[in-house]
Amino acid sequence: MPSPTAIEACSAGRPITIPASNCKKPWPASNSRDGLSRFPLEIEISMIQIKTRFAPSPTGSLHVGGARTALACYLVAKKFGGTMLLRIEDTDRARHQEEAVEKILADLAWLGIEIDEGVGAGGDNGPYRQSERLEIYQAHIQKLLDEGKAYYAFDTPEELEALRDAARAEKRDFKYSRPQTLPTQADVDAARAEGRPVVVRLLSDKRDVSFVDEVFGEITIPADQTDDFIIAKGDGWPTYHLANVVDDHHMGVNFILRGQEFLGQTWRHVLLREALGFPAPRYAHLALIMDMKGRKLSKRDGDVEVDLFRRAGYLPEALVNFIALLGWNPGDEREFFTMDDLAEAFEISRVSKTNAKFDRDKLMSFNTDWAAALEADRLLGAFTDYLSTTDSPLADQDEATLSAVLAACSGFRRFDEVLAKVAPIFMADDAYEYDPKAVKKGLEKGEGAGYARLELILPEIEALGDWTAEAIHNWMGAYCEANEIGFGKIGQPMRVALAGGMFGPAIPEMMVLLGKERAMARIQRTIAMRGE
RNA sequence: GGCCCCAUCGUCUAGUGGCCUAGGACACCGGGUUUUCAUCCCGGCAACCGGGGUUCGACUCCCCGUGGGGUCACCA
Numbered sequence: 001m002p003s004p005t006a007i008e009a010c011s012a013g014r015p016i017t018i019p020a021s022n023c024k025k026p027w028p029a030s031n032s033r034d035g036l037s038r039f040p041l042e043i044e045i046s047m048i049q050i051k052t053r054f055a056p057s058p059t060g061s062l063h064v065g066g067a068r069t070a071l072a073c074y075l076v077a078k079k080f081g082g083t084m085l086l087r088i089e090d091t092d093r094a095r096h097q098e099e100a101v102e103k104i105l106a107d108l109a110w111l112g113i114e115i116d117e118g119v120g121a122g123g124d125n126g127p128y129r130q131s132e133r134l135e136i137y138q139a140h141i142q143k144l145l146d147e148g149k150a151y152y153a154f155d156t157p158e159e160l161e162a163l164r165d166a167a168r169a170e171k172r173d174f175k176y177s178r179p180q181t182l183p184t185q186a187d188v189d190a191a192r193a194e195g196r197p198v199v200v201r202l203l204s205d206k207r208d209v210s211f212v213d214e215v216f217g218e219i220t221i222p223a224d225q226t227d228d229f230i231i232a233k234g235d236g237w238p239t240y241h242l243a244n245v246v247d248d249h250h251m252g253v254n255f256i257l258r259g260q261e262f263l264g265q266t267w268r269h270v271l272l273r274e275a276l277g278f279p280a281p282r283y284a285h286l287a288l289i290m291d292m293k294g295r296k297l298s299k300r301d302g303d304v305e306v307d308l309f310r311r312a313g314y315l316p317e318a319l320v321n322f323i324a325l326l327g328w329n330p331g332d333e334r335e336f337f338t339m340d341d342l343a344e345a346f347e348i349s350r351v352s353k354t355n356a357k358f359d360r361d362k363l364m365s366f367n368t369d370w371a372a373a374l375e376a377d378r379l380l381g382a383f384t385d386y387l388s389t390t391d392s393p394l395a396d397q398d399e400a401t402l403s404a405v406l407a408a409c410s411g412f413r414r415f416d417e418v419l420a421k422v423a424p425i426f427m428a429d430d431a432y433e434y435d436p437k438a439v440k441k442g443l444e445k446g447e448g449a450g451y452a453r454l455e456l457i458l459p460e461i462e463a464l465g466d467w468t469a470e471a472i473h474n475w476m477g478a479y480c481e482a483n484e485i486g487f488g489k490i491g492q493p494m495r496v497a498l499a500g501g502m503f504g505p506a507i508p509e510m511m512v513l514l515g516k517e518r519a520m521a522r523i524q525r526t527i528a529m530r531g532e
Numbered sequence: 533g534g535c536c537c538c539a540u541c542g543u544c545u546a547g548u549g550g551c552c553u554a555g556g557a558c559a560c561c562g563g564g565u566u567u568u569c570a571u572c573c574c575g576g577c578a579a580c581c582g583g584g585g586u587u588c589g590a591c592u593c594c595c596c597g598u599g600g601g602g603u604c605a606c607c608a
Binding site: 055056057059089090091092094095155157160161164168171172173174175197199216219220221222224225229230232233234235237239240241243244259260261262263264265267285287288290292294295296322325326327328329331332333335352353354355356357358359361362363364365366368372409410411412413417420421438442476480486487488489490491492494495496499501502503504505506507 | 533534535536537538539542543544545546555556557558559566567568569570571572600601602603604605606607608
């Protein structure tokens with residue numbers, strides 16, 4: 001059964017560094033040269049081994065809000081040569097989804113966020129899944145009980161709900177009222193015998209609770225807003241608050257970054273932490289990401305899961321760059337950042353307190369820029385990764401072909417656009433479809449001028465010696481000049497003949513991708529269509 | 533509703549009392565380059581939530597109002 005030794009065991013031999021938090025004067029900082037804090041530092045930052053953690057609950061795959069938090073954890077750890085830990089918070093057995101853990105790991109990896117310790121990385125402070133740490137939590141709960149800092153309670157959820165309803169009806173806050181005399185072990189036994197639930201509540205100090213947040217400054221929760229919250233559920237498992245505080249301490253986490261939804265609940269953590277005798281970590285809460293209507297981002301808004309962006313043809317570099325700039329900026333006018341650039345430039349002191357709206361147009365713009373900037377190798381790798389999520393016939397092409405496709409589509413915004421542009425090329429020569437509007441405009445207009453032009457140029461194309469984009473392009477230019485016509489006069493008919501529509505890569509590139517034989521076949525097929 | 537937090541172009545934001553006639557980027561509008569789509573280039577439109585203070589001087593500091601968000605679980 002749980003004993004104090006279990007507690008000692010999990011913190012044995014691990015010196016706890018005291019972070020320079022909890023300093024009084026919060027605003028503004030005059031000496032935040034390290035960029036880590038807007039507040040005066042009491043300890044040189046270089047002396048502290050920073051350890052951040054991302055602690056998702058495995059209820060689904062990673063969404064952009066989680067990705068942003070994880071990115072901040074990664075960046076802070078990396079900037080200061082610290083470590084980032086990944087812990088899975090699965091104390092709620094009902095909502096647990098095992099596949100979610102693998103998905104989260106894959107999403108983080110795709111984004112380029114590397115975990116130093118924890119699930120998927122190992123380490124000496126495990127296990128890193130809360131579902132495997134029950135004894136540790138129970139030991140701490142028992143310790144609190146033994147020291148008179150926590151007590152048992154037997155209310156049923158129904159009774160609690162009734163109390164809340166009553167409070168609401170009277171327009172006053174519901175706060176759990178502590179019994180005059182705390183239950184004894186005999187009361188516990190009696191309750192159990194009666195079949196009543198047995199939970200444990202923290203005996204909260206009745207006082208205002210203050211703490212310093214690195215982005216929001218000093219936060220104070222009035223005493224009348226706190227109460228004796230539950231730390232152990234009826235099923236014996238700890239609540240989020242207890243498990244979280246215990247784990248952060250024993251795992252050596254000293255810098256907590258998380259969403260702003262926890263800001264108003266942090267008082268529970270400080271009270272718990274103090275009852276447990278743990279030193280204070282530094283806190284930084286990140287403002288939330290909203291949809292374009294200003295509401296909390298949800299699945300109703302479409303792609304909010306990282307994996308969906310991957311499947312939609314976005315580059316992880318672009319997503320990371322965009323997300324990093326949601327609520328943070330370097331202070332100058334740079335906007336283009338690699339992960340390494342971010343790690344160097346990122347400063348908690350420059351993180352905004354305002355919620356940010358997730359603007360897909362801007363994400364698209366970043367993606368376009370990144371697609372143009374990425375080295376050919378990396379771009380090819382990303383494209384291959386994208387193709388692996390589709391059922392496109394492109395997925396079977398060799399690297400040389402894929403590279404040629406990418407080059408032919410330079411200026412593209414997203415991988416799905418590349419796919420759309422070259423799709424006709426990778427269909428059978430008698431299978432791609434003609435866009436009626438394009439046929440009318442490029443072929444039929446002017447009493448079949450387009451068809452006539454195709455017939456005229458076919459022999460010249462056949463006579464072409466070099467089948468390279470450059471040679472084809474030169475020939476087209478020379479032909480237009482010799483016949484005193486504009487480029488469009490042959491370009492439009494050729495485009496329709498080659499791909500059936502009015503958009504796609506440049507014609508020479510398309511022809512090279514097709515090969516001479518297939519290009520000719522397509523032109524012939526198109527000519528044969530005349531008069532049908 | 534109580535409590536906590538926030539408030540500059542449509543969006544992300546710069547701004548730490550005079551450098552602000554408020555800067556950049558995306559979007560949008562106009563023009564240009566281009567054989568198509570896209571890219572790219574040039575130009576333009578566009579904001580300090582309101583009211584009181586403080587000050588010689590407020591986008592910047594204080595107060596109130598308004599608006600928005602978060603949170604008030606045996607979920608995390």
